[in-house]
Amino acid sequence: MTVTDEVLTPVTEPELEPGAEPGAAPVGDAVVAALADDLDAGFAALYEAYRGAVFSSALRLCGRRAEAEDLAAEAFLRAYRALCGYGPGRIAELRPRAWLMTILMNVWRNNLRTAARRPASGPLEEAPDPADPGQDVEGAAARHETGRELAGLLGELPEAQRAAVVLRHVADLPVAEIATVLDVPVGTVKSHISRGLARLRTLHATRGGTS
Amino acid sequence: MTRFDPPTRDPNPGTGEGGFGHDPLTAGLAALATDAPAALLDRIAARRVQVPGPLDGLHVAFTDHGVAFVRAGVDEREFAAEFRARFARPLLPAGRTPAGLLPALRSGRLGGLRLDLRGLSEFEAAVLRATATIPRGQTRPYAWVARQAGRPKAVRAAGSALGRNPVPLLIPCHRVTRSDGSPGQYVFGASAKEWLLRAEDVDLDAVAGFAREGVFFLGSDTTGIVCYxxxxxxxxxTPAHRRGFRTVAAAEAAGYRPCLRCRPGLAVPA
Structure with missing residues (x-):
């Protein structure tokens, strides 16, 4: 089966975990096939498939663009270095997105530990996201405002809740995959998400009047 | 303030799994997803390109910091394998040749070309910086490089550092020779080194002739300056005014001072 065939195959796989969005498995399979064929070309496929999820998660976890770039670059580099040491069997079994996001979470937590011993550098969200030129100005401004506020509020969540909320609602990972990434039971993931969302609503309600 | 209130008919309350797209909060979070900046990949992966140059089968890898690796006489697969073993960094095909690379390879002068020498020890980097100052068409002994790098006794270590030069040709380690002026070893083989030096108009035969007579330094009796x-x-x-010396000390005893350009036997400036 060629890579193209795999991508075009409709999603009918029964072993998809509950909550897994359609399309995730074929993309993962194509990435694994590319990695098995050639590590460097495979890495390009891995990056292409997951750069958005990795960078978005990094950005919303740490809140700073420059730091998010460092985190994402470090995660991808570590992923490549790990792949260099994997045999064909290990690569065939890889669930690339969960594996990659696990590496990102480890890098993030390591950085948090180091950062705790250093003063924070730079303000949160120092560089706002570029506006989408296709949007109407007023709507874009409103969305941008909401985005800035939400991005700031995420930083006030406890780490476990922030991680679960970002992976579920920003990176759009299914709950079961988040459980793998964070190495906690599915029930714990659900309660982190639920409490995180509730806290965001409360924070928004209490701040909303003044902003 | 009800903008982020959860929808009332969320079939899976709390997690947002069922109410996705209806809940303004989860919709707002979904809108926080963004693509990675275009420059991110270049912070992670190096690029490779095959180029024409003084040696065949020339492959070059470069990063966002500059040229990182040059190898000759290899095919694409061997180059990728060598690069991976040494740098453990992804290597992707380049869309373009870095500006200044071809002129640098052609002329043997770096110009403004940037090099990525991360991953080298301080001494290795110092050895390469010293080597980079040797002009085209000239040679210096290993001992000179060791001295310029700040460790005059580390001649052997300087040789090893040159053997590990990641960017031969661009940092001209082929211009570092044995103290008798004979070419010595080279990362691409001794014959390639000799070929490169002759292509730069280094008169290896004349140098060998002087060495046979025990002459390793030349002085001019009109200027009183002694050189490599x-x-x-x-x-x-001119031959009439040329005087040969075995050592710089012998030249100094005869009233000569070392040349400020090729710096034979000069202490490293502070």
Missing amino acids: PTCGDARRI
């Missing part, structure tokens, strides 16, 4: 034999200034000395 391949120094541009030494090559201008």
Whole structure:
């Protein structure tokens, strides 16, 4: 089966975990096939498939663009270095997105530990996201405002809740995959998400009047 | 303030799994997803390109910091394998050749070309910086490089550092020779080194001739300056005014001072 065939195959796989969005498995399979064929070309496929999820998660976890770039670059580099040491069997079994996001979470937590011993550098969200030129100005401004506020509020969540909320609602990972990434039971993931969302609503309600 | 209130008919309350797209909060979070900046990949992966140059089968890898790796006489697969073993960084095909690379390879002068020498020890980097100052068409002994790098006794270590030069040709380690001026070893083989030096008009035969007579330094009795034999200034000395020396000390005893350009036997400036 060629890579193209795999991508075009409709999603009918029964072993998809509950909550897994359609399309995730074929993309993962194509990435694994590319990695098995050639590590460097495979890495390009891995990056292409997951750069958005990795960078978005990094950005919303740490809140700073420059730091998010460092985190994402470090995660991808570590992923490549790990792949260099994997045999064909290990690569065939890889669930690339969960594996990659696990590496990102480890890098993030390591950085948090180091950062705790250093003063924070730079303000949160120092560089706002570029506006989408296709949007109407007023709507874009409103969305941008909401985005800035939400991005700031995420930083006030406890780490476990922030991680679960970002992976579920920003990176759009299914709950079961988040459980793998964070190495906690599915029930714990659900309660982190639920409490995180509730806290965001409360924070928004209490701040909303003044902003 | 009800903008982020959860929808009332969320079939899976709390997690947002069922109410996705209806809940303004989860919709707002979904809108926080963004693509990675275009420059991110270049912070992670190096690029490779095959180029024409003084040696065949020339492959070059470069990063966002500059040229990182040059190898000759290999195919694409061997180059990728060598690069991976040494740098453990992804290597992707380049869309373009870095500006200044071809002129640098052609002329043997770096110009403004940037090099990525991360991953080298301080001494290795110092050895390469010293080597980079040797002009085209001239040679210096290993001992000179060790001294310029700040460790005059580390001649052997300087040799190893040159053997590990990640960017031969661009940092001209082929211009570092044995103290008798014979070419010595080279990362691409001794014959390639000799070929490169002759292509730069280094007169290896004349240097070998002087060495046979025990002459490793040339002085001019009109200027009173003593040089390495391949120094541009030494090559201008006419035979009538040329005096040969075995050591710089012997030249100094005869009233000569070391050349400030090729710096034979000079202490490293502070």
